[in-house]
Amino acid sequence: MRRLNVCLLGPAALVVTAVAIALTPMTSNAAVPDAAGASLAHANIAPADATLAADSAVCDVSDAAITWGVKESLRSYISGTIAHGEWAVGDGATYETPNFGWAAGSGELDAGEGTIAFDGTLRFTGHDGILDTTLSGLEIVFDSTPTAVLIFDVSGTTQDGLPVDAVDVKFATIDVSAISVDDGTAVLDSAPVTLTDAGSAAFGTYPAGEEFDPITVSFSATPECMPEPRATYPVVARNLMVLASVIVIVGGVSVVFFVSRRRGTARTLEPTKDSSDS
Structure with missing residues (x-):
C-alpha cells in the first residue's frame, strides 16, 4: 500500500503543477521602471541608454497614405440605374477610379501600437436622397497584432433611410500580417478588410463579416516602431x-x-x- 501511494504521488504532482501553470497569467520580461523610470528588469542597461532604447521604438508619422475602393459592388450599385446616386469627397480625401485616397495621415507608433488619423470625408448619396451617408474621421489603430481596426465617424441616413450619427465606429478590421518595413517605409499592400458588427449597424447596407475591397497603406516607419505583428x-x-x-x-x-x-x-x-x- 505504501508503494502504491508513492507511485501515485508523481502523477498527482504533475497534474497539480499543470493546473497551476494553466491558471497563471502570461507575463513578460519587459522592463519595470523604478520611481525614477530608469531601471530595466533582466537587462544591464544604464539609465541614459535605457531612454535611447525606448525612443528607438517610437515613430512620429506624418506622411501616411491610404488607397481603398471601399467596396466595388457598392460603387456599382450607387452609380447604377436603381440608386441613381453618386459619391463625393472632401476635406482632403480624393477619388481616382477605382479608388478613394487619403494622404498626410499623422500619429505615433510605439513598438507596433498606435493610431494614425486622416482628414477627409466620403459621402454616398442615392435613391433621391433617401441614402445619404458620410464617412469621416478615418483612423487606423494598430495594437501590434496581425489585426488592425479601421475607424470612421458615420453620419446621415442609411440606404433604408434610417438616421445615423455615430462617432468612433470600429467600422472594419484589417489583416496587417503581411505588412513590411523596408528603407524607412512601412507598406501594407492590398490587405483584406472585413466589416464589423458596429460597422454593419452604422452603415446599414451589408452584414457583419462582409469582405470589403482590399486596402493599401504606407507610412514612414522603422522595424523597431513597426515590428512584425505577433500572433496572439x-x-x-x-x-x-x-x-x-x-x-x-x-x-x-x-x-x-x-x-x-x-x-x-x-x-x-x-x-x-x-x-x-x-
Whole structure:
C-alpha cells in the first residue's frame, strides 16, 4: 500500500503543477521602471541608454497614405440605374477610379501600437436622397497584432433611410500580417478588410463579416516602431495545450506504473519450490 501511494504521488504532482501553470497569467520580461523610470528588469542597461532604447521604438508619422475602393459592388450599385446616386469627397480625401485616397495621415507608433488619423470625408448619396451617408474621421489603430481596426465617424441616413450619427465606429478590421518595413517605409499592400458588427449597424447596407475591397497603406516607419505583428493565442487555448501535454505525460507514467505493478504481482504469485521436496 505504501508503494502504491508513492507511485501515485508523481502523477498527482504533475497534474497539480499543470493546473497551476494553466491558471497563471502570461507575463513578460519587459522592463519595470523604478520611481525614477530608469531601471530595466533582466537587462544591464544604464539609465541614459535605457531612454535611447525606448525612443528607438517610437515613430512620429506624418506622411501616411491610404488607397481603398471601399467596396466595388457598392460603387456599382450607387452609380447604377436603381440608386441613381453618386459619391463625393472632401476635406482632403480624393477619388481616382477605382479608388478613394487619403494622404498626410499623422500619429505615433510605439513598438507596433498606435493610431494614425486622416482628414477627409466620403459621402454616398442615392435613391433621391433617401441614402445619404458620410464617412469621416478615418483612423487606423494598430495594437501590434496581425489585426488592425479601421475607424470612421458615420453620419446621415442609411440606404433604408434610417438616421445615423455615430462617432468612433470600429467600422472594419484589417489583416496587417503581411505588412513590411523596408528603407524607412512601412507598406501594407492590398490587405483584406472585413466589416464589423458596429460597422454593419452604422452603415446599414451589408452584414457583419462582409469582405470589403482590399486596402493599401504606407507610412514612414522603422522595424523597431513597426515590428512584425505577433500572433496572439487566447489564454484558454494556451491552458488547453498545457493540460493536454500533461495528460499525455501522466498517461505514460500511469501505463509504466501499472505494467510494473502487474509484473511484480505475477512474480509474487509464482510458486516457490519447497526445500522439503528436494
